[in-house]
Amino acid sequence: MTSKDPTAAALARLAALIADETRAACLLALLDGRAWTAGELARHAGVAASTLSEHLGKLVAGGLLAEERQGRHRYVRLADARVAQLVEDLAAQVAPEAEARRPRTLRASSAGSAMARGRTCYDHLAGRLGIAVTDALTVRGLLRQDTGFALTDAGLGWFEAARIALKPTGRRPLARACLDWTERRPHLAGVAGAALCRHALDAGWCVRIGSERAVRLTPAGEDALSGLLGIDPAALR
Numbered sequence: 001m002t003s004k005d006p007t008a009a010a011l012a013r014l015a016a017l018i019a020d021e022t023r024a025a026c027l028l029a030l031l032d033g034r035a036w037t038a039g040e041l042a043r044h045a046g047v048a049a050s051t052l053s054e055h056l057g058k059l060v061a062g063g064l065l066a067e068e069r070q071g072r073h074r075y076v077r078l079a080d081a082r083v084a085q086l087v088e089d090l091a092a093q094v095a096p097e098a099e100a101r102r103p104r105t106l107r108a109s110s111a112g113s114a115m116a117r118g119r120t121c122y123d124h125l126a127g128r129l130g131i132a133v134t135d136a137l138t139v140r141g142l143l144r145q146d147t148g149f150a151l152t153d154a155g156l157g158w159f160e161a162a163r164i165a166l167k168p169t170g171r172r173p174l175a176r177a178c179l180d181w182t183e184r185r186p187h188l189a190g191v192a193g194a195a196l197c198r199h200a201l202d203a204g205w206c207v208r209i210g211s212e213r214a215v216r217l218t219p220a221g222e223d224a225l226s227g228l229l230g231i232d233p234a235a236l237r
Contacts (some may be wrong), residue, residue: 017062018090022047023055027064027078027087032213033123035068035075081172084122085189092181114214116182117236118206121213124193125200126180129217129236133196134188136229143188149175151192159192162228164199166191 018024025045030036036044042052056076059065064083068075078084118129125133137143142155151159151174159166168174168191176190188196200206205221208214217225222233 014062017058017064018087020055022052023059026052026055026059026076027083028091030065030076030078031084031087031122032120032208033078033084035077038074038076041076078122081122081189081194085176085178088121088178088181092179092184114209114216118215118217119213120197120208120215121178121180121187121189124178124187124189124197125206125215126178126187126213127182129206129215130187131180131183131185132231132236133225133229134186136225136231137188140229143175145177145186149173149177149186149188149190151175155192158228159195162199164195166195 018027022045026041029041029044038052038056039049041056042049045052047055056065056067056074060067060076064079065076066079068077078087116127118125118127120126121130124130134143137155137158138145140154140158141152142158144150144152156166166174173190175188175192177186178189178193179185180187187193200221201208201215203220203224204218205224206215206217209216217233217236222236225231226233
């Protein structure tokens, strides 16, 4: 007997979209929040461009990716923050298995260490950097975690004083918990998390390194986070 529940059928289709290693690799790469060309994703996933094009077509048709064309180039990005949350949450579920496999090369080990130290998770900060910021906001009474993530009045004032604009869009919450797959604890996401990450990159507090999502805190960033949130720079190195 087959299910007549349309939600069950839709869920099965969604699971089938993700249940492919090449498509999963593309979704994980796009968690950096940037638009990638089909060629860049093909090289990242280690498949031919023609093969990758077919996979991207399925992800776009399934609503997981958005497509943009500029001249001869085809760019894709995650459709929205909800897709990013889904991918990150799923990655968090399999992280223990992945962590059990040691990197085979020094380069892979270095890349993994950089990702664990600090990275972007779609449009907010993750890794030890994201957790440190989240903890500092909480300790100072700027963020509450007791009944779900929520900025306090003092927290709203802190963002205003730091000149980090909070611009709610659609149904996206102002603050949301996102499970960090390396730290196994929640970091700050939502409008506030995105605004803080964008400001950190724009102000030069941190810079992207490598071809993945890793970011490195700069001396200016160390000074800013120490002054604004009392974060010890040594804990993030």
